[in-house]
Amino acid sequence: MRYALIGLVLCSMALAYMPGSFRWQSTAGLWEDDYDLLFEPARIPLIDGNRVYTNLSNFVSNQEEQFGTQTRNFFLVGGSSNLTTPLYPGIVFDKFCHKTPLFTGLVGRNNDSLFGKGRLFYTELKDLDSNGTYDYKRVDVTEAEAWNQGDNLDCYGGLGFRTGSLRLGFGCAHTESSRKYVDPGYCYTFHRTDSSLITGLPTFLQSDSLEGFDRSSLSRTRFLLGGWYDLDYLSVGLNGGYALVSENTGHNHRGMTFEDRSPANPAIVDYVETQFTDTTNTPYQGYQASLSTAAFYCPRAEIESRFYVRLYTQSLGVAEAGGGLEANHIDSVCHPGTATGYDSCFHRYYGQRASQGMEFRTNQLFTLSDKFLLGFGAGFGTRSWEDSLVDTTGYLSFFSYDNGDTISGREDYQTTVRSSDEWLNRTTGRANILTLPVGFEYRILYPLALRLGAVHRITWRDVTSIEELVASSPRHTRIEYGDGTFSEFVGEARQEAGKSETVNTTTHSTEFSYGIGYCPIDNLQIDIMGFSRLTNLANWALSVTLKF
Amino acid sequence: MKRVFLATAILLFMVGCLEKENLLDVDTDLGLGTGAGNLPVVAGVVPANAQQLIDDDPETPGVQATVIVNFPDYMDEVSLEGNVWVMNTTTGEDVTNLAITYNPDAKKLYVRHMDWSENNAYLLILVSGGVKNRWGSPIDGNGNGKDDGCPYDDALSTFYTAGSAPDSCVWIVPPIVTGVTPDTIRTADTLPPIVVVFDAGMDTTTLVSDNFSLVSETGSSIQLDRSGMTPNSVTFIPRSVLRFGNRYFLTITSSNVKADAPRNTPSYLLGLDADFDGTEADEPDFQSYFLCDTVSAPTVAVTDVGDGLQFDFDQRMDPVTLVLENIRAFDETGYVPGTLVISNNNTRVEYYFSRPTQGTFTAFVSKQAKSRYGMMLDGQATPNGIGGEPWDDFWWP
Numbered sequence: 001m002r003y004a005l006i007g008l009v010l011c012s013m014a015l016a017y018m019p020g021s022f023r024w025q026s027t028a029g030l031w032e033d034d035y036d037l038l039f040e041p042a043r044i045p046l047i048d049g050n051r052v053y054t055n056l057s058n059f060v061s062n063q064e065e066q067f068g069t070q071t072r073n074f075f076l077v078g079g080s081s082n083l084t085t086p087l088y089p090g091i092v093f094d095k096f097c098h099k100t101p102l103f104t105g106l107v108g109r110n111n112d113s114l115f116g117k118g119r120l121f122y123t124e125l126k127d128l129d130s131n132g133t134y135d136y137k138r139v140d141v142t143e144a145e146a147w148n149q150g151d152n153l154d155c156y157g158g159l160g161f162r163t164g165s166l167r168l169g170f171g172c173a174h175t176e177s178s179r180k181y182v183d184p185g186y187c188y189t190f191h192r193t194d195s196s197l198i199t200g201l202p203t204f205l206q207s208d209s210l211e212g213f214d215r216s217s218l219s220r221t222r223f224l225l226g227g228w229y230d231l232d233y234l235s236v237g238l239n240g241g242y243a244l245v246s247e248n249t250g251h252n253h254r255g256m257t258f259e260d261r262s263p264a265n266p267a268i269v270d271y272v273e274t275q276f277t278d279t280t281n282t283p284y285q286g287y288q289a290s291l292s293t294a295a296f297y298c299p300r301a302e303i304e305s306r307f308y309v310r311l312y313t314q315s316l317g318v319a320e321a322g323g324g325l326e327a328n329h330i331d332s333v334c335h336p337g338t339a340t341g342y343d344s345c346f347h348r349y350y351g352q353r354a355s356q357g358m359e360f361r362t363n364q365l366f367t368l369s370d371k372f373l374l375g376f377g378a379g380f381g382t383r384s385w386e387d388s389l390v391d392t393t394g395y396l397s398f399f400s401y402d403n404g405d406t407i408s409g410r411e412d413y414q415t416t417v418r419s420s421d422e423w424l425n426r427t428t429g430r431a432n433i434l435t436l437p438v439g440f441e442y443r444i445l446y447p448l449a450l451r452l453g454a455v456h457r458i459t460w461r462d463v464t465s466i467e468e469l470v471a472s473s474p475r476h477t478r479i480e481y482g483d484g485t486f487s488e489f490v491g492e493a494r495q496e497a498g499k500s501e502t503v504n505t506t507t508h509s510t511e512f513s514y515g516i517g518y519c520p521i522d523n524l525q526i527d528i529m530g531f532s533r534l535t536n537l538a539n540w541a542l543s544v545t546l547k548f
Numbered sequence: 549m550k551r552v553f554l555a556t557a558i559l560l561f562m563v564g565c566l567e568k569e570n571l572l573d574v575d576t577d578l579g580l581g582t583g584a585g586n587l588p589v590v591a592g593v594v595p596a597n598a599q600q601l602i603d604d605d606p607e608t609p610g611v612q613a614t615v616i617v618n619f620p621d622y623m624d625e626v627s628l629e630g631n632v633w634v635m636n637t638t639t640g641e642d643v644t645n646l647a648i649t650y651n652p653d654a655k656k657l658y659v660r661h662m663d664w665s666e667n668n669a670y671l672l673i674l675v676s677g678g679v680k681n682r683w684g685s686p687i688d689g690n691g692n693g694k695d696d697g698c699p700y701d702d703a704l705s706t707f708y709t710a711g712s713a714p715d716s717c718v719w720i721v722p723p724i725v726t727g728v729t730p731d732t733i734r735t736a737d738t739l740p741p742i743v744v745v746f747d748a749g750m751d752t753t754t755l756v757s758d759n760f761s762l763v764s765e766t767g768s769s770i771q772l773d774r775s776g777m778t779p780n781s782v783t784f785i786p787r788s789v790l791r792f793g794n795r796y797f798l799t800i801t802s803s804n805v806k807a808d809a810p811r812n813t814p815s816y817l818l819g820l821d822a823d824f825d826g827t828e829a830d831e832p833d834f835q836s837y838f839l840c841d842t843v844s845a846p847t848v849a850v851t852d853v854g855d856g857l858q859f860d861f862d863q864r865m866d867p868v869t870l871v872l873e874n875i876r877a878f879d880e881t882g883y884v885p886g887t888l889v890i891s892n893n894n895t896r897v898e899y900y901f902s903r904p905t906q907g908t909f910t911a912f913v914s915k916q917a918k919s920r921y922g923m924m925l926d927g928q929a930t931p932n933g934i935g936g937e938p939w940d941d942f943w944w945p
Contacts, residue, residue: 485694
């Protein structure tokens with residue numbers, strides 16, 4: 001359940017932030033809409049008029065079903081303007097917060113599930129000596145918490161500038177996302193109190209508690225700079241982007257158990273106390289950079305050829321704080337004697353995620369008539385990546401036993417165990433992708449347009465995964481006895497030195513898309529997708545843009 | 549010149565590449581479960597101690613033979629150099645021209661001489677602090693698991709050649725006390741003979757009352773008079789009567805009581821091994837004690853009566869000491885709180901549980917429980933009549 005939710009969290013993080021206009025999506029990425037120009041600042045001046053985007057624009061995930069049940073519940077506002085010519089500003093802002101209670105694992109008297117933060121009470125009375133009256137009481141109190149919390153924030157601001165044939169633009173986009181998940185298996189308390197109804201004194205106390213959560217966060221700030229130059233039949237553009245990225249995943253779990261078997265008489269000590277810690281922290285920090293150039297060639301009004309070349313690179317490294325700790329501590333009284341000890345496993349992470357790639361793409365767009373636009377394209381991209389993580393693990397445990405007499409002998413001992421490993425997990429890959437999009441827009445009857453698109457994609461992918469034991473120190477045990485002697489043992493050296501796997505795949509896929517554009521008045525544009533069953537409005541996804 | 553520089557650079561690069569990959573490496577070239585930092589010992593010597601060294605080339609004059617030392621551990625070969633000696637204990641001289649080799653795979657040390665003298669006895673010495681295993685731990689010659697230093701932890705073995713006999717070999721262990729009477733018991737005799745028995749013949753000039761002392765628990769010293777002696781025992785009689793209700797401690801000064809060992813036995817082996825763990829630099833004095841009294845310490849028995857336990861003492865007890873701190877019950881989950889009822893003229897305690905129990909019971913009576921005469925509990929399975937000793941807490945079953 002925990003990992004499913006983490007996966008959901010990561011998917012939702014990937015979905016956030018405006019993938020593209022409905023028109024662009026329903027024509028296989030061949031025809032852009034004003035919204036697509038907004039994120040290339042030097043093309044904001046090409047937006048004719050002013051635009052206002054609201055929640056009706058459905059630009060966060062494109063999956064809002066205004067008449068259905070699926071919703072991402074984002075707040076979105078944005079727009080662009082040409083009122084400040086020659087400066088053309090554009091902004092978009094969206095935000096989403098949620099805190100969802102989950103099943104705590106506790107069930108009430110009527111078999112009703114408790115969500116969020118639950119508490120159960122249990123009381124039991126017993127007649128130990130069977131004399132007809134109760135003489136013993138047990139009270140259990142159990143609490144557990146379970147919830148999922150998320151925050152998303154995206155904001156973008158761009159400013160275009162136009163003078164003559166030159167267009168320049170600068171933009172900045174920031175994404176902030178965090179998730180927190182509280183698992184009832186790691187966030188609970190349990191208290192038990194047993195007492196004698198005859199003496200009125202407690203006979204047994206037990207306390208068991210664990211607290212903590214899983215978390216993930218992402219922060220990315222991207223700067224965009226670009227320029228276009230327009231000639232008679234040709235427009236050329238150059239754009240660059242640089243982003244600072246930091247992300248972090250991990251969990252913090254801490255717990256304690258305590259049993260006191262002689263709570264009423266402090267002169268008699270009989271207890272067991274354990275403490276538990278499990279934390280991991282995997283922070284990545286780095287950058288993403290891209291450089292792209294484009295040329296739009298329009299020899300005639302009904303023909304336009306577009307060419308794109310894009311280079312990009314990414315480098316993220318594990319920050320110094322990467323690591324984890326799993327530790328247990330025990331302190332107890334035996335019969336007779338005492339036992340104390342701890343064991344700890346310390347992790348230190350090193351590694352990086354790096355990728356590079358380039359892509360070439362061309363779109364050929366034809367206006368065959370006033371009602372019919374046809375386009376097709378071709379693209380080829382290649383990308384290589386490497387994801388490596390080195391986990392250096394050090395294990396240390398200590399256990400001390402004293403049999404409780406006043407004589408230090410061989411029955412009293414202290415055991416220390418050490419070992420360490422260093423594992424490398426590395427995935428390297430390369431993917432070559434050929435895309436062949438085709439689409440059209442048919443203006444059935446102004447202002448109504450039908451859009452269809454299909455993309456055939458061929459992907460060649462090679463992925464190699466390596467798991468390798470880089471270094472290992474065998475288990476080393478030292479036992480020191482109370483009589484002053486000791487013994488040491490060296491465990492078996494690790495035999496599993498690692499593994500590797502190479503997977504080569506070739507996939508062919510064709511994705512279809514379709515939509516409708518409708519402009520009932522000059523100030524309103526409505527785009528629709530997801531109308532596979534026209535009569536079922538629940539499937540419809542709408543996007544509404546206001547124009548002025 | 550450039551070529552030489554280039555070749556040197558390539559060579560250095562290759563040497564650099566040969567550096568071990570394992571940054572966390574420890575030396576794993578060790579036997580499982582035996583290596584590490586354990587103090588190494590000698591597993592065996594051929595010939596065994598005080599056995600004859602057999603001539604392996606009888607047709608050649610003299611004795612040509614090899615003494616083989618087996619180790620259970622991997623030894624540091626370098627540490628053996630100069631730290632393996634053989635002394636002719638018949639003449640008192642060191643043997644020279646030894647051929648000493650070590651086989652690391654077999655973990656064997658070979659000490660060979662081409663002309664051992666016939667009719668002689670020898671002492672093989674592996675010097676502690678010099679001979680080490682591959683972890684750098686010194687050899688533990690007396691096998692007590694402690695580093696006692698040189699010469700106390702030297703590994704020793706003796707052998708003899710044709711014409712000699714086992715009793716010509718020197719001792720390799722110090723003498724010990726094998727018996728004391730009375731020892732850790734109660735006696736009503738106010739003038740008890742005190743007999744000390746040794747495992748070997750002793751230098752009787754050292755078995756004198758100056759080296760044996762008897763002191764009561766109040767600190768008063770009682771003069772001892774020697775009344776009898778054999779090569780390996782001595783008997784003393786207290787000059788004055790002992791007082792009832794007192795513990796008396798017998799102390800033997802270890803460094804002064806010497807063995808009557810064969811000639812050339814190492815002098816540090818002559819002193820008494822008071823704590824039975826071999827020789828050491830600071831050997832403690834030997835101690836024994838007994839109680840002089842007519843009243844025995846109380847004992848206790850336990851019975852499971854269903855919803856509680858019943859403790860029966862063989863004497864009337866001091867009820868002030870019959871409290872929950874001194875009498876406890878445990879089940880499989882731990883301490884069971886309860887209430888005590890004292891009955892039968894303070895000889896019985898009924899322990900009623902205050903909570904449900906599970907599994908089998910364990911009962912505990914502290915040695916702090918006392919009889920009405922103030923005698924502390926004697927909780928041993930086989931009572932010795934003395935209560936309140938460190939091991940006199942009673943556990944049942």
